[in-house]
Amino acid sequence: MNLKLMPENNTIFDCIVIGTGMAGYTASIYLSRYKVTNLIIGNVVGGQASEAHKIENYPGIRSISGFELAQKFNDHAKDLGAEIQLDTVTKVAKLDKLYEVSTASGKRFYSKTLLITTGKKRRKLGLKEEDKFMGKGLTYCTTCDGPFYKDKVVAVIGGSDAANSSSIYLSEIAQKVYQIYRGEKLRGEQAWIDQVHKAKNIEVLFNTNVIAINGRDKLESIDIDAKFNSSNNIVVDGLFIEIGAIPDPTIPKQLNIKLDDEDYIVVDQTQATSTEGIWAAGDITTASNKYAQIVTAAGEAALAARSIFEYLQKITIDK
Numbered sequence: 301m302n303l304k305l306m307p308e309n310n311t312i313f314d315c316i317v318i319g320t321g322m323a324g325y326t327a328s329i330y331l332s333r334y335k336v337t338n339l340i341i342g343n344v345v346g347g348q349a350s351e352a353h354k355i356e357n358y359p360g361i362r363s364i365s366g367f368e369l370a371q372k373f374n375d376h377a378k379d380l381g382a383e384i385q386l387d388t389v390t391k392v393a394k395l396d397k398l399y400e401v402s403t404a405s406g407k408r409f410y411s412k413t414l415l416i417t418t419g420k421k422r423r424k425l426g427l428k429e430e431d432k433f434m435g436k437g438l439t440y441c442t443t444c445d446g447p448f449y450k451d452k453v454v455a456v457i458g459g460s461d462a463a464n465s466s467s468i469y470l471s472e473i474a475q476k477v478y479q480i481y482r483g484e485k486l487r488g489e490q491a492w493i494d495q496v497h498k499a500k501n502i503e504v505l506f507n508t509n510v511i512a513i514n515g516r517d518k519l520e521s522i523d524i525d526a527k528f529n530s531s532n533n534i535v536v537d538g539l540f541i542e543i544g545a546i547p548d549p550t551i552p553k554q555l556n557i558k559l560d561d562e563d564y565i566v567v568d569q570t571q572a573t574s575t576e577g578i579w580a581a582g583d584i585t586t587a588s589n590k591y592a593q594i595v596t597a598a599g600e601a602a603l604a605a606r607s608i609f610e611y612l613q614k615i616t617i618d619k
């Protein structure tokens with residue numbers, strides 16, 4: 301490799317894992333057991349899973365908060381020797397045979413291989429006032445902000461698992477929950493749907509879209525495109541947007557990695573991307589038929605780790 305490009309005394313990791321979600325931690329656990337030196341860089345411990353109020357479909361654990369499960373993944377990876385940096389990756393570049401990963405805090409790290417597990421980020425509604433009310437009555441994280449709405453009136457936007465579980469969680473805190481959904485019936489796990497319909501203080505408004513968010517210094521009401529109690533306006537203290545998530549193509553684009561038309565990283569059966577030396581796992585990929593779950597993220601990550609181990613063995617033999 302071209303040593304001039306790299307600062308002296310810098311560790312070269314066998315693999316840098318980008319993303320501290322469930323895929324990233326799982327990969328690290330497997331890599332460490334293969335004795336593949338690894339560094340995980342991520343900015344939210346546990347990623348999306350850490351926002352889940354309750355996780356009740358992770359095998360072997362009947363019910364656990366997402367935050368607690370994320371901590372367990374983090375501790376497991378750490379115990380097995382992973383180095384973890386809580387930081388944001390801003391740039392990734394190929395330097396001859398190594399990858400250089402730069403972070404927001406100005407650090408640089410080097411590795412022989414890369415594993416991208418950057419997951420997905422929350423989808424926004426796309427309304428004009430969305431950013432203005434962010435943190436002032438509007439939120440994308442129910443478990444983070446739900447406790448602030450004790451005995452208040454709130455609205456949840458969305459109709460699948462994330463929205464359904466948010467409504468259930470909020471129904472235990474708030475006085476009233478309006479769940480506003482553009483579709484005709486709720487989607488996702490029937491267990492969540494049944495709980496939504498059973499809760500006395502959740503009212504689901506179907507075939508309805510939020511078209512404006514109103515208030516002076518903080519959110520006061522929302523406008524909808526259908527009539528509710530003869531009005532197009534609902535007074536609420538809080539608005540929880542739970543309309544899914546989308547992949548961020550920034551890092552894969554820096555590395556010329558092939559994406560599908562929705563910006564998911566295209567991977568093969570070994571979790572390899574189109575670029576040699578780079579793998580991807582979890583919600584960011586086309587694998588598992590895009591069934592975005594903790595078990596699928598973990599499964600893909602285990603497979604990616606094995607593929608990386610085999611690749612590293614091969615390049616060592618070929619040298």
Ligand SMILES: Cc1cc2nc3c(=O)[nH]c(=O)nc-3n(C[C@H](O)[C@H](O)[C@H](O)COP(=O)(O)OP(=O)(O)OC[C@H]3O[C@@H](n4cnc5c(N)ncnc54)[C@H](O)[C@@H]3O)c2cc1C
Pocket residue numbers: 318319320321322323324341342343344345346347348349350351352353354355356357358387388389390417418419420421462465548581582583584592593594595597
């Ligand atoms: C509210 C909610 C409830 C859910 N409930 C369940 C459930 O009950 N059961 C279930 O199986 N699944 C559930 N899911 C889905 C599950 O959480 C995800 O499918 C899974 O956690 C995806 O893991 P991941 O590691 O692929 O991605 P993510 O969780 O998205 O993690 C990606 C990580 O990468 C980091 N990252 C991204 N870009 C950068 C960057 N440039 N630099 C540094 N770090 C970066 C992120 O901060 C994050 O830490 C839920 C999701 C949500 C949002």
